[in-house]
Amino acid sequence: MVASxxxxxxxxxxxxxxxxxxxxxxxxDVEEDEDEEDEDDEDxxxxxxxxxxxxxxxxxxxxxxxxxxxxxHHYMECAERVAKAQEDPNYDELEYKEDCVEEFFHxxxxxxxxxxxxxxxxxx
Amino acid sequence: xxxxxxxKKINSSFVTKSCVATVGLTSSFLLYTQTLSADALTAAEHGxxxxxxxxxxxxxTQTYDHNSIRRGxxxxxxxxxxCHSLDRVYWRNLVGVSHTxxxxxxxxxxxxxxxxxxxNGNPRKRSGKLADNILGPYPNEQAARAANQxxxxxxxxLITRARHGNADYVFALLTGYxxxxxxxxxxxxxxxxxPYFPGGAIAxxxxxxxxxxxxxxxxxxxxxxxxxxxxxxxxxxxxxFQDERKRLGLKTISILSALYxxxxxxxxxxxxxxxNRKFVYNPKK
Numbered sequence: 001m002v003a004s005x006x007x008x009x010x011x012x013x014x015x016x017x018x019x020x021x022x023x024x025x026x027x028x029d030v031e032e033d034e035d036e037e038d039e040d041d042e043d044x045x046x047x048x049x050x051x052x053x054x055x056x057x058x059x060x061x062x063x064x065x066x067x068x069x070x071x072x073h074h075y076m077e078c079a080e081r082v083a084k085a086q087e088d089p090n091y092d093e094l095e096y097k098e099d100c101v102e103e104f105f106h107x108x109x110x111x112x113x114x115x116x117x118x119x120x121x122x123x124x
Numbered sequence: 125x126x127x128x129x130x131x132k133k134i135n136s137s138f139v140t141k142s143c144v145a146t147v148g149l150t151s152s153f154l155l156y157t158q159t160l161s162a163d164a165l166t167a168a169e170h171g172x173x174x175x176x177x178x179x180x181x182x183x184x185t186q187t188y189d190h191n192s193i194r195r196g197x198x199x200x201x202x203x204x205x206x207c208h209s210l211d212r213v214y215w216r217n218l219v220g221v222s223h224t225x226x227x228x229x230x231x232x233x234x235x236x237x238x239x240x241x242x243x244n245g246n247p248r249k250r251s252g253k254l255a256d257n258i259l260g261p262y263p264n265e266q267a268a269r270a271a272n273q274x275x276x277x278x279x280x281x282l283i284t285r286a287r288h289g290n291a292d293y294v295f296a297l298l299t300g301y302x303x304x305x306x307x308x309x310x311x312x313x314x315x316x317x318x319p320y321f322p323g324g325a326i327a328x329x330x331x332x333x334x335x336x337x338x339x340x341x342x343x344x345x346x347x348x349x350x351x352x353x354x355x356x357x358x359x360x361x362x363x364x365f366q367d368e369r370k371r372l373g374l375k376t377i378s379i380l381s382a383l384y385x386x387x388x389x390x391x392x393x394x395x396x397x398x399x400n401r402k403f404v405y406n407p408k409k
Contacts, residue, residue: 053334055299055348079307086308099308101168101324108172108319112296116175123352124192124343 054122055115062114063107071107078103168309172319174289174296177352181359185374187367188360194222195339196357199350202337204280207272207328209260212281213361216254221360228254235259273314275327284355285362289320291355296320298351301330 062068078100085091085098180189197218200210215232219225232252237259239250252259260279262268269276284291297320305317315325332347339345360366 053346053348055346075306082308097308097310099168099310100306101166101309101319104302104306105167105172105319112172112175116177119348120178120180120352123349 055119058115058118058122059111062111065114067110068107068114071103071110075100075103075107168324169322171322171324172296172300174292174320177292177295179291179359180356181366184370187370189356190222191341192353192356193360195341195343195350196353196355196360197222198339199332199337199354200280200357203331203350204354206261207268207277208280209262209268209277210258210281210361211260211279212257214255214257215252217361217364219254221364222357225254232256272327275314277328280358280361282362284359291359293320294358295351295355297326298332298355299348 063072078098082098082100085094088094091097180186180192200208215228218228218231223231232254235252235256236249237252237256239248241247262271265276278286284294287293289296297318300318300320302317302319305311306319309317309324311317311325315327316329317324318326332350334346337345337350343349
């Protein structure tokens, strides 16, 4: 049970964190599929208690909200742009290289404000 | 006034104005070009602001969670103490807060301190006592830097008071290492990405992982649990008198307000005869 849970969570992470650039449509498809599974995930977590990190669980839930998905989408778009730019052979000599820190901050700011007030109810 | 002098006057004011305009435009253009390349004043430079957590000691009448402090000391000892010192905390401070007297004596005795030299002037060592401070891992700053690729692990005694965001920052930093860095971020060698650290590149790597320590009270040692406990411990270390201060504050407020109302009653009581007196003027007919 625990193993399958962690597997699922890892899959989720792989979906959200790009290793290579994916076409946008693909990403959205996978996201939708994962959503249903993820809801099951969360229920399991609550039943089993403190198996995985409480903060990670809450953050994953917050990421699944409408606002969270919206911000993930923005971050993914930026990540794709950066990955595309990095394919350029002259990438090292480029004067301006984009990074996704701002998108990352917007996403994490939202997740923090969503998850942080609930967290200490789950900790001893 | 002749035409030429009028013309000169207009001309000179025009020259001055155009000079001012040129200087102004040039300097603002130069400032603008800097913003195109410099990383100053970006979100990354300031770091992500930590969210507010519901610490047990938040609120006028709340105290530290002393079970959490005790667990937090364990996390400090087993994890943080390999790099970070805690110079300003003395063993005796822990007595009655997180550990009993005999427990702290045993913990202190495990460390060696410099003793007075013997008759021939040779340095001696002795085991630690309650009056000693908690020993750090390195003898001095240079040793600490040498062991950490030039980065100095800060002393943790006052760390929650020494950073913007206080305890929230420490907790967010400890739990905030992302699985993967944001796309496009380039870090200097030997550093890790943490969004809460101003600039993003921190020499300390992620240190807290699930089940890293085994708590004696059976609390599941998840990453956030350990981060909460160690932050609670460090908050206590930076402000050990908070519980006592709040208790004294409550006492002061309740006694003073009782005295205040008493003084009002006394004043009214003393003045009652004066306030109620009546002057009557009865002129003789």
